[in-house]
Amino acid sequence: MNEATNETPVEPEVETKEKPKGSIWRFLLGLAVFAWVLRSFIVAPFVIPSGSMLPTMLVGDYLFVAKWPYGYSKYSFPFGIPSFDGRVMESLPERGDIVVFRPPGKEDMDYVKRVIGLPGDRIEVRGGQLVLNGKNIERERLADFALPMSPNSVCRVIPPAQQRIETDADGNRLCRYPAYRETLPGGASYVTIDQTFVPPADEFGPVTVPEGFVFVMGDNRDDSLDSRFGPALGGVGFVPVDNLVGKAMFNFWSTDGSANYFLPWTWFTSLRGSRIGVGY
Known part of the structure; x- marks a missing residue:
């Protein structure tokens, strides 16, 4: 006959694994390293701050800049770290590429322009006509470019030009500019x-x-x-290949400037959706 016992059953112990200390810091460090690698070697974001690239780029366009097409210099890396002279895996841009670069004497700023001339090219402008290596670049007059006006797109003109503003059928105000198509060799x-x-x-x-x-x-x-003006005149002069940051790829966002940071819905009402995906 089995004897009864008054012992209370004891539940088996369950092992609890304690989270490794410092795991959150390792995660944050890994994230920082990933972001550094992405921005240094692959792509980085850039915003268009001025109208110097109209009509191709509008103020308020946000785009990705590819880092690999021209190789890498110290300007490819955030904060210029690591710092070194020259360029590795160097490749020249092609004429017509839109590049982001650091202008000589203003290496803490990013500029964006179009490459017109490569080493050895002879450049001149006559009456607005671009001349490359002694030959006029093909130039065709187009219909005026109509810029929808907004806080980011005021009708800025250079004297003696006069503003030409009109209103379309939908009540939108447009600023018209004379437009020309150029075709490079x-x-x-x-x-x-x-x-x-x-x-x-x-x-x-x-x-x-x-x-x-x-x-x-x-x-x-x-x-x-741009390169038509030296640094003493506020321009960039000739741009060293070492100062190239990357090549413009495409827009991932574009705003007309009417958004209010404290009113989230305006982030979308100010969106220029037709500009997203525009490639360069």
């Missing part, structure tokens, strides 16, 4: 704005692009302090 084709005749922007050169440099211009030809 090699086939790159893009639209420029030429507002008026303004020396020295429309009367420049000739100059020869030195080895190790590129010549850049804004598509808004009368409103761009």
